Amino acid sequence: MKRTLPVLLALGLVSLGIVTAQQLPPGQIVRRPAEGREPELPQPKIREYHPRSTLVVPEHKVPRAKFPVIDFHHHPPQSMTVDDVNRVGDAMAALNLALMIDANNTSSARLKPAMDAIAASRYKDKMVMFAGLDFRNVGPGSGQKIAAQLEADIKAGAVGVGEIMKSFGLTNRKADGTRLHMDDPELDPVWETAARLKIPVLMHTADPAEFFAPLDYNNERWLELALYPDRRYQDRSRFPSFEELMGERDRLIKRHPDVTWVLAHMGWHANDLARLGKLFDEYPNVYGELGAVLYDIGRQPRFAHDFFVKYQDRIIFGKDSYQPDEYPYYWRVFETNDEYFDYYRDYHAFWKLYGIGLPDQVLKKIYYANALRITPKLSRAGFPAN
Numbered sequence: 001m002k003r004t005l006p007v008l009l010a011l012g013l014v015s016l017g018i019v020t021a022q023q024l025p026p027g028q029i030v031r032r033p034a035e036g037r038e039p040e041l042p043q044p045k046i047r048e049y050h051p052r053s054t055l056v057v058p059e060h061k062v063p064r065a066k067f068p069v070i071d072f073h074h075h076p077p078q079s080m081t082v083d084d085v086n087r088v089g090d091a092m093a094a095l096n097l098a099l100m101i102d103a104n105n106t107s108s109a110r111l112k113p114a115m116d117a118i119a120a121s122r123y124k125d126k127m128v129m130f131a132g133l134d135f136r137n138v139g140p141g142s143g144q145k146i147a148a149q150l151e152a153d154i155k156a157g158a159v160g161v162g163e164i165m166k167s168f169g170l171t172n173r174k175a176d177g178t179r180l181h182m183d184d185p186e187l188d189p190v191w192e193t194a195a196r197l198k199i200p201v202l203m204h205t206a207d208p209a210e211f212f213a214p215l216d217y218n219n220e221r222w223l224e225l226a227l228y229p230d231r232r233y234q235d236r237s238r239f240p241s242f243e244e245l246m247g248e249r250d251r252l253i254k255r256h257p258d259v260t261w262v263l264a265h266m267g268w269h270a271n272d273l274a275r276l277g278k279l280f281d282e283y284p285n286v287y288g289e290l291g292a293v294l295y296d297i298g299r300q301p302r303f304a305h306d307f308f309v310k311y312q313d314r315i316i317f318g319k320d321s322y323q324p325d326e327y328p329y330y331w332r333v334f335e336t337n338d339e340y341f342d343y344y345r346d347y348h349a350f351w352k353l354y355g356i357g358l359p360d361q362v363l364k365k366i367y368y369a370n371a372l373r374i375t376p377k378l379s380r381a382g383f384p385a386n
Contacts, residue, residue: 046223047346057339060355062331067364068098068383070371073163073202073264073291073318074127076102080114082121089123091324098126098368098382101375103163103202103318105132108149115157128378130202131158135168138186139175147189154197159377161194162202163264169205169245170233179240182248183255195258200374202289204264205249207231209271212242224347242268253283260374262287262316270296273307280314287374290330290366291320295343298333298353305356312362316370334358334366 077084080102088100106114106129118127131153133146150161169182182205194201206212210221212233219225225232233239246267253261263269263286269276270293279286288311290297297304308315319327326344336355343349358366368383 050346053340053352055340059341060332060336060338061328062335063328064094065096065327065331065367066335066360067367068096069317069367070099070101070378071097071319072101072262072316072371073103073289073320074100075104075163075321076100076127078104080104080106080110080117082117085118085121085123085127088322089121089126092123092126095324095327097327099378100127100322101159101162101371102127102129104130105163105165106130106158107132107134108153111153111156111158125379125381128159129157130160130162133161133164133190135164135172135180135187137173137175138180138184140186142175143186143189146187147193150190150193151197154199154377159375160200160202162200162262164201164203166204166207168203169248170239182245183252188255191252191256191259194260195256198260198376200260200262200287202262202264203249206242206245206268207233208268209242212239220350221348223350227347250279253286257283257285260285260287262289262374264289264318265291265320266293266296266315268293273300273303277307277311280311287314287316287370289316289318291318292348294330294333294353295345295349295351297356298343299349299351301337301354301356305358308356308358308362308366312365313370315366316374317366317368329353334363 076088092098092100102114108131111129111131115129118124118129121127131150133150135146169180172180174180174184191201208221210219211225211231213219215222215225215232215234233242249267253259261283263279266288267276267279269279269288276288280288317330319330329344332338332341333353333355335358337357338355340352340354343351343353364384364386372378372380372383
């Protein structure tokens with residue numbers, strides 16, 4: 001990138017201490033590397049460098065959520081046997097997980113066996129199912145067929161739709177071989193059915209924006225992308241851009257204002273909460289689900305706190321992958337004001353987390369009340385009345 005002579009002179013003067021950063025041209029960022037030096041000692045590999053923090057601050061571990069929790073985005077084992085349900089259920093009480101919603105995009109063929117396994121388990125009142133949607137090979141008449149399948153699955157006992165996976169829009173192909181756009185009119189009957197049935201639709205669109213960005217050393221998810229090649233979407237000849245997918249999603253939401261849309265992973269806008277706030281403001285039928293984005297919430301404690309308070313009626317707890325030892329990190333971020341503590345996956349975040357200290361009234365809404373309000377088929381038994 002070329003710099004103008006005034007900018008170069010200004011940077012030189014800053015390095016000499018003659019002018020301050022405030023006197024630089026607007027937007028110019030001052031960075032002071034180690035005077036061109038290189039380490040004299042052997043350099044560690046990126047996964048070997050784990051400096052031990054010397055910071056001493058109060059710590060408040062939170063092994064159990066303060067209020068009962070509905071996990072709106074739960075992925076139990078695909079097999080869903082009675083033993084699977086019991087194994088998940090055995091760990092729920094200690095965490096104060098009151099209800100798990102299986103969001104495995106379960107097909108009609110697997111739905112009844114899974115619900116039978118839940119009914120035969122020790123935790124028949126602790127787990128419910130979302131219905132899956134099959135968007136493969138969509139062609140004329142597919143929308144009506146998928147809508148009929150959805151209606152049958154809800155009648156059979158499913159409580160909503162989800163998780164509509166990222167393949168919707170990203171890789172799903174129509175019968176004619178073209179990419180299935182998320183706002184394809186052929187699918188309108190599906191969304192009209194969801195609106196009529198008054199059920200929530202949990203939709204996972206795209207992936208973090210960095211997965212679509214150049215894979216260079218400025219990409220803060222470089223390590224994850226280096227470890228997992230199937231998360232790289234930089235090739236525009238194979239994949240649409242992040243913004244193209246967001247545009248399709250937003251047009252879909254706009255065309256169906258009576259559907260209760262729940263954006264999995266906060267719509268991948270947890271790193272840009274102002275953008276998510278604009279979406280909430282424009283579409284009162286849109287909600288954000290918290291699965292797998294704690295690393296973004298916990299690095300912006302003041303802004304996230306204010307956002308959660310402002311939009312307390314629009315945020316729903318979900319964890320995504322079921323790892324019992326990871327839930328307490330969520331409780332600690334949401335319930336304390338702790339500073340500078342570890343996140344549980346180094347390839348998601350190399351930074352530390354901070355607590356956002358939410359008030360009890362906000363915690364109750366995020367943990368269970370919002371999910372109950374938008375999912376009429378859920379039982380209210382066992383949850384506080386206020």
